[in-house]
Amino acid sequence: MRVAIFGTGYVGLVTGTCLAEVGHDVVCVDIDEAKLEGLKRGVIPIYEPGLEPMVKANHAAGRLDFTTNAAQAIAHGEVVFIAVGTPPDEDGSADLQYVLTVARTIGRNIDSPTLIVNKSTVPVGTADKVRAAIAAELDARSVQVAFEVVSNPEFLKEGDAVNDCMRPDRIVIGADSAKAIERMKRLYAPFNRNHERIVVMDVRSAELTKYAANAMLATKISFMNEIANIAERVGADIEHVRHGIGSDPRIGWHFIYPGAGYGGSCFPKDVQALARTAQLHDYDARLLNAVEAVNESQKGHLFELIQRHYAQGEGETLRGKTFAVWGLAFKPNTDDMRAASSRRLLAQLWEAGAKVRAYDPEAAHEARRIFGERNDLVICDSASAAVHGSDALVVVTEWKQFRSPDFSRLGSALADAVVFDGRNLYEPADVEAAGLAYYGIGRGRSLHAE
Secondary structure, rough: EEEEEEEHHHHHHHHHHHHHOOOOOOEEOOOOOOHHHHHHHHOOOOOOOOHHHHHHHHHHOEEEEEEEHHHHHHHHOEEEEEEOOOOOOOOOOOOOOHHHHHHHHHHHHHHOOEEEEEOOOOOOOOHHHHHHHHHHHHHHHHOOOOEEEOOOOOOOOOOOHHHHHOOOEEEEEEOOOOHHHHHHHHHHHHOOOOOOEEEEOHHHHHHHHHHHHHHHHHHHHHHHHHHHHHHHHHHOOOHHHHHHHOOOOOOOOOOOOOOOOOOOHHHHHHHHHHHHHHHOOOOHHHHHHHHHHHHHHOOOOOHHHHHHHHHHOOOOOOOOOOOEEEOOOOOOOOOOOOOHHHHHHHHOOOOOOOOEEEEOOOHHHHHHHOOOOOOOOOEEHHHHHHHHOOOOOEOOOOOOOOOOHHHHHHHHOOOOEEEEEEEEEOOHEEEEEEEEEEEEEEEEEOOOOO
């Protein structure tokens, strides 16, 4: 099938590439000409494992192209995806200006029956707005062209997006007509061979499904962080608690890891947007608001542990201390630092007069873009380089290469011999045996029960 996709971010680029990979003829549209020229040369603007070779191969094969010419792309596509950003507005609601701009562009250019697919994460009712925007442009042209608007939310995890797209858990299709459903089923047939993955529903239910999924996952994270904070106060080890509840199949093991708080482009804005949607419909989403509040508080917890440790020494302060920080991205296998816990931590350390030596396998360039040149920040090219000349180590992102360090070497390298583990990667006893003080989230010296 001929497909046009508006947007070449995480969602648009991955979706377009995977559709091309299974044989569809895909054109991706963006306003950034330099970015598109880079993509044609195989320069990928994001770090996503497995994406670069697929883009290169499918572009070379002629199944994947990139253009700034919206009219040309619309003429090409019998199916047109909207996969542009929906950043949070000032009140926390999803800003639909880019989605509706694309909708109006479609309305100004379609001249044959077209299926329009909302791939962006959008509030309930957006399909109606997209439909109205297209219809208004058709009326202004005094033409009649058959079109339908479908909701097809993405469920791609940054760092594993290609795999999620090629082998999806489910494919949610929200549509109002049997014809639209059949066309979407034909589009996704190559991804649906082993067993039935397609879940069909009405448009509004599909729009809500995406928000509900992300809000549920965010809730599990905030819940575990809340329990970890209680564990610290009562003297319980959160890892034991995790094993105790995770073995219950009604609860399960996924997303029950406490840590330094969630970040990224999805969870923070989607929880806010869903709460705002509820508010607009005269419902106070108390649980969603609590999820967000717990997460905001949790992002400061690592610094609280650092403060507590150094307050134990007479006259000790953080001023003049140097902290090695392992991990800057909001999660492993990405260079994305949007709403990352590291950003809060670094700001707090700098405010306290400390210096930072940071290392991240992929986010160094992004960190330099965000923070610029600073006397109190050194972006290092290895984990060991970050530790060199540092007083303490703080682990913020759970990259695999951080999971098994030489604790004896760390003990010799760190002047204050202390590790703050924001992702509970290590066993407290192992770290302490090497002569290092260990603070985890709900583990180790973080416990302060009387």
